[in-house]
Amino acid sequence: MDVGGTFLLAPLLKTKSLPALVLICLALACACHRGRSSFSDLTITREVIDDAGRRVLLPGRVDRVISLAPNLTEIVFAVGAGDRLVGNTTYCDYPPEAKAVTKVGDSLQPSLERIIALRPQLVLISTASQLEVFTQQLHDQNIAAFVTDPHDLDGVFRTIEQVGQILGQTQQASALVKKLRERTNVVQQAVQNAKPVRVFYQTSGEPLYTIGKDAFVTDLIRRAGGVSVTADVPGAWPKYSNESALAARPQAIILPTGGSMGAANSTVAEALRNSPAAVAGRVYKINDDHLARPGPRLVDGLEEMARALHPEAFKQ
Amino acid sequence: MTVALSDPAGVIAMRRDRVTLRKTVVSCALLAVTLLLAVILLSLVGSEQLPVRSSLCALLSLGTSPCGLSQDQFDILFQIRLPRIVLAAAVGGSLATAGASYQSLLRNPLAEPYLLGISNGAAVGTMVALVFFGASEWSRPVLAFAGSLLATLAVYRLARGRAGATPERLILAGVIVTTFLSSVIVFVTTLMDATRIRSFTFWLLGDLSGTSKTLLPVTIAIAVIGAVALTLNARSLNLLMLGERDAFDLGVEVGRVRIVVFVVASLLVGSSVAASGSVGYVGLVVPHLARLSLGSDNRISIPAAALGGALFVIVADTVARTVIAPRELPVGAITALIGAPLFIYLLKRA
Numbered sequence: 003m004d005v006g007g008t009f010l011l012a013p014l015l016k017t018k019s020l021p022a023l024v025l026i027c028l029a030l031a032c033a034c035h036r037g038r039s040s041f042s043d044l045t046i047t048r049e050v051i052d053d054a055g056r057r058v059l060l061p062g063r064v065d066r067v068i069s070l071a072p073n074l075t076e077i078v079f080a081v082g083a084g085d086r087l088v089g090n091t092t093y094c095d096y097p098p099e100a101k102a103v104t105k106v107g108d109s110l111q112p113s114l115e116r117i118i119a120l121r122p123q124l125v126l127i128s129t130a131s132q133l134e135v136f137t138q139q140l141h142d143q144n145i146a147a148f149v150t151d152p153h154d155l156d157g158v159f160r161t162i163e164q165v166g167q168i169l170g171q172t173q174q175a176s177a178l179v180k181k182l183r184e185r186t187n188v189v190q191q192a193v194q195n196a197k198p199v200r201v202f203y204q205t206s207g208e209p210l211y212t213i214g215k216d217a218f219v220t221d222l223i224r225r226a227g228g229v230s231v232t233a234d235v236p237g238a239w240p241k242y243s244n245e246s247a248l249a250a251r252p253q254a255i256i257l258p259t260g261g262s263m264g265a266a267n268s269t270v271a272e273a274l275r276n277s278p279a280a281v282a283g284r285v286y287k288i289n290d291d292h293l294a295r296p297g298p299r300l301v302d303g304l305e306e307m308a309r310a311l312h313p314e315a316f317k318q
Numbered sequence: 319m320t321v322a323l324s325d326p327a328g329v330i331a332m333r334r335d336r337v338t339l340r341k342t343v344v345s346c347a348l349l350a351v352t353l354l355l356a357v358i359l360l361s362l363v364g365s366e367q368l369p370v371r372s373s374l375c376a377l378l379s380l381g382t383s384p385c386g387l388s389q390d391q392f393d394i395l396f397q398i399r400l401p402r403i404v405l406a407a408a409v410g411g412s413l414a415t416a417g418a419s420y421q422s423l424l425r426n427p428l429a430e431p432y433l434l435g436i437s438n439g440a441a442v443g444t445m446v447a448l449v450f451f452g453a454s455e456w457s458r459p460v461l462a463f464a465g466s467l468l469a470t471l472a473v474y475r476l477a478r479g480r481a482g483a484t485p486e487r488l489i490l491a492g493v494i495v496t497t498f499l500s501s502v503i504v505f506v507t508t509l510m511d512a513t514r515i516r517s518f519t520f521w522l523l524g525d526l527s528g529t530s531k532t533l534l535p536v537t538i539a540i541a542v543i544g545a546v547a548l549t550l551n552a553r554s555l556n557l558l559m560l561g562e563r564d565a566f567d568l569g570v571e572v573g574r575v576r577i578v579v580f581v582v583a584s585l586l587v588g589s590s591v592a593a594s595g596s597v598g599y600v601g602l603v604v605p606h607l608a609r610l611s612l613g614s615d616n617r618i619s620i621p622a623a624a625l626g627g628a629l630f631v632i633v634a635d636t637v638a639r640t641v642i643a644p645r646e647l648p649v650g651a652i653t654a655l656i657g658a659p660l661f662i663y664l665l666k667r668a
Contacts, residue, residue: 111508206516206517209521209528211517241527241646242646243639243643243644243645246366246643249394251390272529272530273397276397
C-alpha cells in the first residue's frame with residue numbers, strides 16, 4: 003500500500019503542486035482510517051457484553067449482519083430483521099428465505115475473505131461451532147463479533163432478546179419471547195403432575211454420543227416432563243459408554259433425526275436394543291432441527307418431546 | 319563316510335527345528351493362557367460395577383447360566399463387554415501380526431501399518447464405504463482391504479529405487495503416503511455434515527465401542543487365518559531377513575512370499591481398521607517386544623506377536639473405557655500413550 007502510494011505520487015512530486023499533494027495525502031489518510039468496516043468505526047455508540055464476556059462495540063443501527071449458525075439465522079428472521087442478513091452459512095436453511103442469503107461457508111469453516119467482502123457491521127457466532135480462533139481473527143479485522151452460548155431454554159430466550167436489542171427490534175423480540183414463554187408454560191403445566199420419564203438422548207448411535215449437563219437439551223427434557231439419565235455427565239455432548247447407557251435403564255429413548263440430518267441417527271444403538279425403552283417401543287424420533295438449534299423452534303421441539311413422553315397429558 | 323558326514327547335519331537341523339517348535343509351543347501356550355485370563359479378568363471391569371462372583375460364574379459357564387445376574391447385567395457382560403474385548407483382541411492380534419510380517423519382509427524395524435500409511439489407506443476405504451455405501455456393513459471391510467492393499471503397493475513401489483528398497487526410502491515413502499492419505503481424509507471429513515464429523519473423528523483415532531455383531535466373526539476369522547497363514551510363511555520370512563537375493567538363492571519364492579504377505583497383511587489391517595479405526599503403535603511395539611524377549615525367529619515371533627497384540631489392545635481398551643467413565647476415550651490415544659514411550663525405551667535398550 004505504502005509502496006504503491008509513493009510510486010503513484012512520484013510524478014506529482016516533480017510538478018511541485020503542493021496543494022494537490024496535500025489533498026491526496028488527506029484522501030489516503032481518510033481511506034486508511036475508514037478501514038474495512040468503515041461506517042461502524044465512525045459511529046460506535048453502543049457497547050454490549052456477549053456470552054463469552056467480550057465487550058462488543060456497535061453502531062447505533064446495525065444494517066449489515068452475518069450469521070454463522072442456523073439457530074442465529076432463525077433468530078434474526080424471527081425478530082423481523084431477516085432483510086438485514088447479508089450472509090449466513092450453508093447450514094442455514096430455515097426460514098426458506100434464509101437459503102437465498104449469500105453463503106460464507108459452513109458453521110465450522112466460514113470464509114474470512116467472503117465475510118470481509120460483505121462488509122458486515124456485526125457477525126453473530128454460536129460457540130457450538132467452536133469458533134474461538136475465528137472470533138479473534140474477526141476482532142483483528144475490526145469486525146464486531148457477538149458470541150452466543152445458551153445452556154438452557156432461558157438462555158435461548160435471553161439470546162433472542164439480545165439479538166433483538168442489537169438489531170433494534172426490541173419489541174418484536176420481547177413479543178416473540180413472551181409467546182414462546184407462554185407455550186413453554188402450557189407444556190410445563192400439562193406435565194407437572196406426571197411422573198418424570200427417564201430419558202436417554204442419543205445424538206449418535208455408533209459410536210454412542212449423548213448429552214451432558216451443559217447441553218440445553220438436558221434442560222428441555224426436564225421441562226418436557228422427563229429426566230435425562232446423563233444429566234450429571236460433565237460436558238455438553240459426551241461420548242458415552244454403551245454399558246452405562248444400558249445400565250441406566252432408560253424408559254424412553256429420543257433420537258434427534260430427520261430435518262437437515264436426513265436419515266442419520268434413525269435407529270437405536272445396538273447396545274440399547276434390549277433397554278426397557280426399546281422393549282416397550284418407547285423410542286421417539288424428533289426433528290433434529292427442532293432440538294439441535296437453540297433458537298425459536300426449540301419450543302417446537304419441547305412440545306414434540308412432551309407429547310411423546312406424556313401423550314396422556316395432551317389429550318383434549 | 320560322506321553319508322555319515324551329511325547325516326549329523328540333518329539331525330542337527332531337525333533337532334534345532336524341534337527345539338524351535340517346543341519354544342514356540344511353550345511361549346504361545348503361556349501367552350494364550352495369559353490372554354484368556356486377561357479376557358476373563360478385564361470382563362469384570364467397566365464403567366458399570368457388576369457383582370464379581372456372579373459375573374465370574376456366568377463367564378465360566380460360558381453364558382449358559384446367569385448365576386444371579388440381572389438381565390441388564392447379563393446383557394452388559396455378554397452383549398456389550400465381552401464382544402468388545404474379543405474385538406479388541408482380534409484387532410490387536412491382526413495389527414501386531416501385520417507389523418511383524420512387514421518388518422521381516424521389508425527388513426525394516428519401523429515398518430508398521432500405521433507409520434507406512436497402510437492404516438490410512440484402509441481408513442480412506444472405510445470412509446468411501448461410509449459415504450457411498452452407508453447402508454451396507456460389508457462394504458466397509460471390503461473397501462478397507464482394497465484401500466490398505468493399494469496403500470501397501472504404493473509405499474512399496476515408491477520405496478523401491480534403483481538400489482532396492484533402503485530402510486530410509488521405505489520410511490520416507492510411508493511418510494509421503496501417510497500425509498497424502500491424511501489430506502484425503504481431511505478433505506472427505508470436510509464434506510461430511512457437521513453432526514457426523516465428531517463421531518467420525520473419534521472413530522479415526524481408534525474406537526472399539528461400535529462392535530458390529532455381523533462383522534465381529536469376520537474380524538476374528540481374518541485375525542486367526544491371517545496369523546496362521548503368516549506363521550506358515552515364517553521360515554521364508556526368516557530367510558528373507560538375509561536379503562532378497564540370498565533368500566532367492568536359498569530356494570525362497572520371493573515373489574510369492576511377498577504377494578502372500580502383502581495380501582494377508584492388508585486383509586488384517588483392512589478388517590481391523592474397518593472395525594475400529596486406526597489404532598496406532600500396536601504393530602510396532604508388540605513385534606519388537608516379542609523379538610526382544612523370544613528372539614527374531616519368525617516362527618516364534620509372529621504367533622507370539624499375534625497373541626501379545628491381542629493382550630496389549632485389550633489392556634489399552636480397558637483403560638480407554640474406564641478411566642473417565644461413563645465417558646470414553648478413543649483406544650488409539652491409549653495405545654499411542656503407552657506405545658510411544660515404550661518404543662523409545664526399547665530403542666534405547668536395544
